[in-house]
Amino acid sequence: MKNLINIIQNSSKVAIVTHTSADGDALGSSFGIALALEGMGKKVSVFLEEPVPKMLNFLPGQHLVAEYKGEFHDLCICVDTSDMKRLGERAEIYSNAARKITIDHHTTNNMQADGLWIDESAAATGEMIYKLIKALNVDISRDIAINLYTAIVTDTGGFRYSNTTPESHLIAADLLSRNVPFTDIIKKVFDTVSYSKMVLMKKTLDNLTLHFDGKVAVSYLLYDDIKSVDAQTDDFEGLVNVGRNLEGVEVSLFLREEQPGVFKGSLRANEYVDVAQIASVFSGGGHKRAAGFSMAGGLEETMEKVLSEIGKVL
Numbered sequence: 001m002k003n004l005i006n007i008i009q010n011s012s013k014v015a016i017v018t019h020t021s022a023d024g025d026a027l028g029s030s031f032g033i034a035l036a037l038e039g040m041g042k043k044v045s046v047f048l049e050e051p052v053p054k055m056l057n058f059l060p061g062q063h064l065v066a067e068y069k070g071e072f073h074d075l076c077i078c079v080d081t082s083d084m085k086r087l088g089e090r091a092e093i094y095s096n097a098a099r100k101i102t103i104d105h106h107t108t109n110n111m112q113a114d115g116l117w118i119d120e121s122a123a124a125t126g127e128m129i130y131k132l133i134k135a136l137n138v139d140i141s142r143d144i145a146i147n148l149y150t151a152i153v154t155d156t157g158g159f160r161y162s163n164t165t166p167e168s169h170l171i172a173a174d175l176l177s178r179n180v181p182f183t184d185i186i187k188k189v190f191d192t193v194s195y196s197k198m199v200l201m202k203k204t205l206d207n208l209t210l211h212f213d214g215k216v217a218v219s220y221l222l223y224d225d226i227k228s229v230d231a232q233t234d235d236f237e238g239l240v241n242v243g244r245n246l247e248g249v250e251v252s253l254f255l256r257e258e259q260p261g262v263f264k265g266s267l268r269a270n271e272y273v274d275v276a277q278i279a280s281v282f283s284g285g286g287h288k289r290a291a292g293f294s295m296a297g298g299l300e301e302t303m304e305k306v307l308s309e310i311g312k313v314l
């Protein structure tokens with residue numbers, strides 16, 4: 001922390017970067033630290049690969065988003081990112097800066113930095129940014145609090161995931177005391193659904209079937225269904241959980257026809273089935289309870305093949 005503070009205090013032109021497809025923690029951490037540094041009188045720019053997603057467009061600090069034109073920065077701070085590859089086009093901003101700081105909570109981080117702070121026990125990078133801002137002796141404004149609260153609430157799934165700690169709640173409590181509109185934030189990041197996603201959810205429910213005495217749920221979306229609503233990638237997020245959350249289900253399989261005749265499969269297990277092992281049969285991979293694969297073939301054929309592998313494990 002002393003090292004980080006020293007580097008920050010001796011810098012004046014600071015770039016902030018985070019991973020591609022930036023989520024609530026990535027953006028909340030970026031704008032949180034950016035606003036704090038702006039408050040310290042530094043020239044701060046946040047560089048993003050994509051526009052801020054609609055779901056997160058309420059985050060304060062977006063006036064600091066800039067377009068990189070090859071200018072020099074005496075410091076680049078990279079947040080919530082474990083690997084240079086995840087910086088996409090902006091890797092050069094980080095490599096070209098005179099000094100570099102990386103702040104992250106991923107278990108495997110291989111970034112090079114003058115100031116490297118990795119804390120795997122942090123539920124969100126936002127928790128680390130909170131501690132850093134406190135250590136910098138900068139007042140946590142309402143705008144900073146909105147960013148850090150969003151970072152923590154999204155990475156903990158609304159304090160539901162097992163990464164949530166007593167400290168997550170203590171930090172969130174302090175942030176809430178700064179008049180954070182938490183009901184609005186939670187509604188925006190968890191409950192609000194785009195029309196195209198709602199249509200896809202309806203189709204996913206319509207197509208849901210149960211197998212193996214209700215232990216396995218399968219659903220799918222065909223290429224034409226997806227084309228008909230002009231779906232965005234994040235519209236598919238969580239659709240595999242429709243089946244997974246059904247009482248009695250152990251394994252949920254969700255197939256979406258990415259290209260005609262090519263299915264992207266998502267597998268989720270609740271308690272005991274190792275779905276990574278099942279995915280590996282089809283050259284896929286992932287974690288024990290969450291895995292994926294890609295397979296060419298017709299719908300019936302693909303479903304049968306995967307069901308037969310699930311049956312073996314059950």
Ligand SMILES: [Mn+2]
Nearest residue numbers: 025080125155
């Ligand atoms: Mn994170």
